[in-house]
Amino acid sequence: MFGGNVPVVEVNAVPMDGYLLDVREDDEWQAGHAPHAVHIPLRDLAQRAGEVPRDRQVYVICRVGGRSAQAVQALNDAGWQAANIAGGMSAWALAGRPMTSENGEDPRVV
Template sequence: MSAASIPVVEVNAVPEDGYLLDVREDDEWRAGHAPGAVHIPLGELARRAGEIPRDAQVYVVCRVGGRSAQAVQVLNEAGWRTANVAGGMSAWALAGRPMVSEDGRSPVVV
């Protein structure tokens, strides 16, 4: 699968009840993430892929889209149905989509 064939979806097309997989690092996740997102850092994806449902569309997000594109490529080649969220959490925040933090502060994208 080439980079040109990686499925991409705009942030506003991600359904509120969609399965959103956040592959950013722990500090990025703690600072701000989408409510209901599932956090599996890219470096842990191979070990934890079994936690991701195979019977649902999976939307993958990182900060701007590079790491999530890697995750989408790997997961789709292994049989999942995934799409990269265009612009990542940066675009998510700019679009005014909901965010929460793990430290009680106002959520931010780092």
């Protein structure tokens, strides 16, 4: 499905101070996301890639891993150091990693 340029990391291997890029849609982000994540929907990534640091590892997340794999491949092909988070936000939530929401409700993965 994807080229060989899509490194994968397990959710518990993502450092709490790591640069976490969430490429999900706005409604998914508002329902629940990692507190320190940066939100750039996949559809906007090409135009906003300059906001992503090139001098550190980038961990990319979506709901289950498909969109983030696309983002990782594009970023790595363009010179970033990015890795896909296995299982996405679904795995993040199951692992009990911290989550917050933007809508005042309990955070959840949609």
